[in-house]
Each structure stands twice: as structure tokens, then as C-alpha cells.
Amino acid sequence: MSEPHPLDDDADGRETSSTAGIDHACLQHLLGYQIARADIPTRRAFAHRIGKPLNLTAVEFSTLVLLAHNTGATPKQLADALAMHAPAISVLLDRLAQRGLLERVRSETDRRLQHVLLTAEGRQLADEARERSLTAERTLLQGLSAAERAILVELLQKVAGARGV
């Protein structure tokens, strides 16, 4: 996407080679396509800077950061915030608990509920991860000005809040 014109044909009209790219101008205007494409370097940057070194998936990262700022959140709240289903959150929390990063305690006032609490180790990892996320973000968005970054985030928030159907 950084090349000026990544089309197949040369200027003199030579046949398309099998290794050259094809023209995706027909999809460029579609938000879903652009989101999917922007997601690729974003996930790669996450994996490189956070995921692999800290052994965290994207949702594990989000869960830890959310819990660091929302002490005692319930699994249901996490599921809603992360757009995940209850069973997925359940096994996710199992995994993080087994690593000693968090604990689940029954609510006193409503014994159906649990409150999820980070351990000291969990909080430390959450802080480390969030710090790394700032570096990763800078590297990923170095082609954009500060104003452009702010606009991008704002517009994505508008899309996220859209009804869509």
C-alpha cells in the first residue's frame, strides 16, 4: 500500500506476471476491507512487542489492562467489554489464574457473582504490558502525525458505536 501504483501491468502494457500484485482499487473504499488490512501490521506489532515477549494474546492483554483499571470487575462485565461470550471468558480467566496473575472471589452481596482481582504479579505484568503498548503504538503510527492519530481513533470510535444494521 505504500507504493504509488501497485498495479500488475507495466506502462508498456506487458502481460501481468504471476508474482506482481493485483489491483484492489475495487475494494479500497470498503471499510471492512481497510479494517482487515490495517489489522495485519497492528497484530504483527502487538505480537512482536508484547505478545511474544510477555506471552500474552491480545484479549489477555486487554483483560489485564482492564482489570488494572477496574478492580473487582466481574467476568460478565469483562465479557461485555471485550465482546466475548461467557465460556470464552471463563477459560481465559482460568488460564490467567493458573499463571498466578489474578484471583476470583465470590461476591458477598450476590453469591452468583465473582470479582476478579489482579495479584501483585498480575498488576506488574499489566503495567509492563501497557508501557510496551505505548512504544508499539509509536512505532506502528510513526507515519501519522499526532493530529492524524487522534482523528483516526476518534473516527474508529464512531464506527464502533454505529448500529450498522
Add this chain to the structure above:
Amino acid sequence: MSEPHPLDDDADGRETSSTAGIDHACLQHLLGYQIARADIPTRRAFAHRIGKPLNLTAVEFSTLVLLAHNTGATPKQLADALAMHAPAISVLLDRLAQRGLLERVRSETDRRLQHVLLTAEGRQLADEARERSLTAERTLLQGLSAAERAILVELLQKVAGARGV
């Protein structure tokens, strides 16, 4: 995301209820998080307007549209354009071929290559799908001005072209 302040606590400092949302301001500035959130209504709109009525996944849709504008593209070119691995494209094309939407013909000049061609039915479905995508796009982005839409697409393209690592 459309509410002004979707925080847990009421103004008088009442305790967080289990059903209220939690504060994700700590993640709001992260591009990966925003992309993941914007992806949700986008995929929902796709499924509602195109995926279910036309029985197409997002990559199947993209494949048909790409082929409609790049007659005779090779599986490798499609794999590169869609950021998919060769085996995934292989079974994807199998599925679409079995539905009578496309055909694969061996290249005369290099018999390792195939050229993928839409059938009349495939081309018709591609046209129908692309037409529906315009409607879906309008509905999804009705909260944004035309200028904002253009900026959003442009900024996402910049991100897609970023090195990121």
C-alpha cells in the same frame, strides 16, 4: 461508545453494578483495540447485508470482487492480496468452484500456474455483492460525513502500509 460517558459509577459515587459497563478509557488510545471494536459492527453489517443473503464469507466476497476486476488472477496473487496462506486459498477456490462461481485453467506459458476465471454466475454474484456493499457501507457510516469517511479510509491505508516492527 455512543453514550457520552459510559462509566460504571453514578455521579453520587454508588458502587458499580454487575451489569453496568466498565471503564475502558485505559484502552481507548490503542489502535489495535479500536480496530477490534470497529470490526464488530462492520462484520455484523456485512453478515446482515451480504454474508447471509448471498451465502458468502468476507474473504469469499473479496475474492469474487477481486476476480471480477482482475480476470485470470492466479491463486498466489489472490493469497498475497488477501493476506492468506496458499492452503487456505486452495480450499476457498475449491468451495467457490463447486458452487459454479469460478473455474481454474492451467496457464499455457507456465504450467505450474493457474488462472482463475469467474463464470457468468460468478460474475453476476460479484456484481450483486458489490452493489449490496455500497448500501451496507452507507448504513454503517451514516454517522460520518463524506469527508470523515474519506479521511478514515486514507488513514487506515496508511496504517495498513506501515512496517509496524
Add this chain to the structure above:
DNA sequence: TATTGTTATACTCTATAACTATA
């Protein structure tokens, strides 16, 4: 009767290795 959370299960996606046929 409704809600929270768990377990079990199935289905899709993705990733890799191993193979063929061509060059």
C-alpha cells in the same frame, strides 16, 4: 423464572509440513 458462571462440544480459521508437478 432469570442470571452468573462452568463444562462439554462442535465448527471455523489459521498455520505448518509434506507432497506433486513444473520450471
Add this chain to the structure above:
DNA sequence: TATAGTTATAGAGTATAACAATA
């Protein structure tokens, strides 16, 4: 020796149903 494409397979992610405990 390298490339295009296929098959087989394993792994992760995601979805639903069935269940237990509590309200």
C-alpha cells in the same frame, strides 16, 4: 534448486447447549 498448488493435520478462536448455584 526454486516455485505453484494441493492435501493432511494440528492448533487457536468462537459459538451453542446443557448444567449448577443463586437470586
